[in-house]
Structure formats: C-alpha cells, structure tokens
Amino acid sequence: MSLVFAGVCSHAPGITGRADLADPVARDGLYDAFDWMRAELEATRPDALVVVAAEHFANFFMNNMPAFAMGMADHYQGPIEDPGWLMIDRFTAPGNRQLSERLIQEVMQTVDIAYAEEWLFDHGIAVPLHFLTPRFDLPVVPVNINCQGPPLTPLHRAWTFGEAVRRAADAVPERIALVGTGGISHWPATPDSGKINEEWDREFLDRWCRNDRDGLLGYDDLTIYADAGQGGFEIRTFLTVSAAAGGAAGTVHFYRPIPIFAVGCTIATYALE
Amino acid sequence: MSLYYVQKYLYQLNRDPAVQGAYRSDPVAAVTSFGRDGQVATLTDEEIVALTAPDIGLLYHLGVNGQILMHFAAFHGIEWTDYLQRMRQGLRDHGPVREGVYALTTDL
Numbered sequence: 001m002s003l004v005f006a007g008v009c010s011h012a013p014g015i016t017g018r019a020d021l022a023d024p025v026a027r028d029g030l031y032d033a034f035d036w037m038r039a040e041l042e043a044t045r046p047d048a049l050v051v052v053a054a055e056h057f058a059n060f061f062m063n064n065m066p067a068f069a070m071g072m073a074d075h076y077q078g079p080i081e082d083p084g085w086l087m088i089d090r091f092t093a094p095g096n097r098q099l100s101e102r103l104i105q106e107v108m109q110t111v112d113i114a115y116a117e118e119w120l121f122d123h124g125i126a127v128p129l130h131f132l133t134p135r136f137d138l139p140v141v142p143v144n145i146n147c148q149g150p151p152l153t154p155l156h157r158a159w160t161f162g163e164a165v166r167r168a169a170d171a172v173p174e175r176i177a178l179v180g181t182g183g184i185s186h187w188p189a190t191p192d193s194g195k196i197n198e199e200w201d202r203e204f205l206d207r208w209c210r211n212d213r214d215g216l217l218g219y220d221d222l223t224i225y226a227d228a229g230q231g232g233f234e235i236r237t238f239l240t241v242s243a244a245a246g247g248a249a250g251t252v253h254f255y256r257p258i259p260i261f262a263v264g265c266t267i268a269t270y271a272l273e
Numbered sequence: 274m275s276l277y278y279v280q281k282y283l284y285q286l287n288r289d290p291a292v293q294g295a296y297r298s299d300p301v302a303a304v305t306s307f308g309r310d311g312q313v314a315t316l317t318d319e320e321i322v323a324l325t326a327p328d329i330g331l332l333y334h335l336g337v338n339g340q341i342l343m344h345f346a347a348f349h350g351i352e353w354t355d356y357l358q359r360m361r362q363g364l365r366d367h368g369p370v371r372e373g374v375y376a377l378t379t380d381l
Binding site for chain 2: 017018021057058062063081082085086148149188190191192193225230
C-alpha cells in the first residue's frame, strides 16, 4: 500500500516515571499532544506501526552492535525497566513476523541491517506505545539505530535508511505508519539531566519541518555533543523519518522544555502526499 | 580497569531476571563469578566493590554509560534526585568521569 503516517515524539522515561514531579500544565499539555497524535495515527487506519527508536542497551551491546536493526517477531515484551520506576506495567506488544520479513528484505536491498527475532522494549519504545497504542492492538515493527555506543551510525546513513524504509513501506500491501522516537538536545542520565538547549532544538525542528536534507545532514557528532549533549545523538531517528517522508513538510504540534523529563518534549508530524 | 566488562555485566543484569535473581541473593558471588581472576572478563577490586555496594557515584566516575547506570539505579530502587546526587558525589569523591560520553558538562 504505502506509508500512511510519519511523525516523531519524545520517549524520555521521566514522561511516565516522573509525571508526578512535573509542572502539571506542561505535563498535561504534552499528554494532550500525545492524545492528538494517537488520534491522527488511528485516523490513517494503519496495519502496522514501525517504531524507529534509539534504544539504551536493552537488546544490543558493544559485543555485537548493529548500526541498524529491525525486529522480526510476532510478539515483543517490555519494559525491561522496573515497572514501578517507569510507571508502565509489563506488557506484550503484537508484532507481525511475516510483514517484518518482507520489509527487511526490501530495506536490505540498499542498507545492511541486522534483524532480531526477539526484542525487549525499553523506554525508547515503551513510552511512545504507552500513549500511541495503549491497548497494544496494533502490530509493531521495532527498529533501532545505534545512537549510544560510539562509533555511531553516521547521520547520512540514517537518511539512506529512511529512504529504504519508505521504499519498503510502499512495496507492501499493508498500510504502514512510521514514528521516530528520541530526544533532541538533552543530557539524560547524567548530573546535567534537565539541561536543554532550546535554541538548538528550535533550529533543528525548523530544519526538520522544512525537510531540509542538507541542513539536517549538516550536523556532526562533535558539535552535537557540544551543543546538544550525548542525548542529541538520537536525532538519527528524526532524520530517518524525514528521509522516509520524501520531502513532505512537517509541523511541530508540541514543543516545550520540561526539565524533570530531561528533554524538550516534542510531538511533530509530516503531511504525507 | 575493565570498563567494557563492568558495563557488560550491568547490561546483562538490567535485562535478565535470572541474572537479577543471582545478584539479589549474593551480589559478590554473582559479580565475581562473572569476572573472576583468569577470565577474559576479569574485574578489578574497585569495580567489584562499585557493582556490589552498589556505588553509583564510583560507577559514574569509572565511565559507565548513563543509560546503563540509570537502569541499574532503578533496579536498586534509587529515587531520581538521589541518583543524580550520588553521581555528583562520585565526582567529588573520585574525580571527573574517566571516559565515555556521559561526562558532566556543568559545574560541580
């Protein structure tokens, strides 16, 4: 069929785990934006949701770290974190092994990826699913890009991967939704947690909305690290969605730095042709 | 100094209930059986102490990736602000983060 939905959202564990510590107005604004995104997603009647996330050592480690990995199973479990800490109960999310295999085969025509027949979700996927598919009734295809263990996946390869995902989505009869998850500037899981470079974020989101390929690929990891922190490496997931959107224009529906969530919380979508 | 294997143990602990069970019943035995002398994954005494105490501040100083460390702290039920404070205290006690990309970027 085709790609029917493309968007990005934050996945910080504090969004659910530290909700009670946040400014209620800011928190509720983000939750409302997630509700809006879920309604938009459901309105496109997707058959599956491809979630491109930057995981945090739930499945992949430096003993065998893939630049890209896609899940290929009928079921996935999560979260690996303590449920009382993340405030998300243990769940089993549906997958679609057969669909995953067809998507993977097409992506592999241009990008070398790993596939995984088992996958434990951490907050990188669990938090978005908590809001976007709370009944766990939509098959998920998890995707990971190495944003954690240097040497990281090059930015331009994330773009090429996004183009491959789009081609694969267009090649299958199912209606495919695509969501990238991650942070923009942030310094998570360090004593700097809560530090957010709003100016950098807004410039990045401007490039993202204009689907400015050269602008998005103009970043490099040294300046990202200096200006946007190690959490900024996760823009790879946003770039993948940009490439998959094929030049479509984007809109930021919610952006607000929420320090207790450790990130500028973001909900944005592309208007696909 | 074997930061890679410290992180590898924590990676396995964070995701595997069986490893968590062994650690809860006897952390010293669990950690030393992973990294006992003569194995490839030999851990130093400092690393074994950091993993078993647990000493979040020392692990942060050693360079454990923050995402791995955050999950480990959650496993121990360490509250968020306490977790951040323990990392800062680790820098005061031991000095700057030795390696990795999760170093402090603001003033201590």
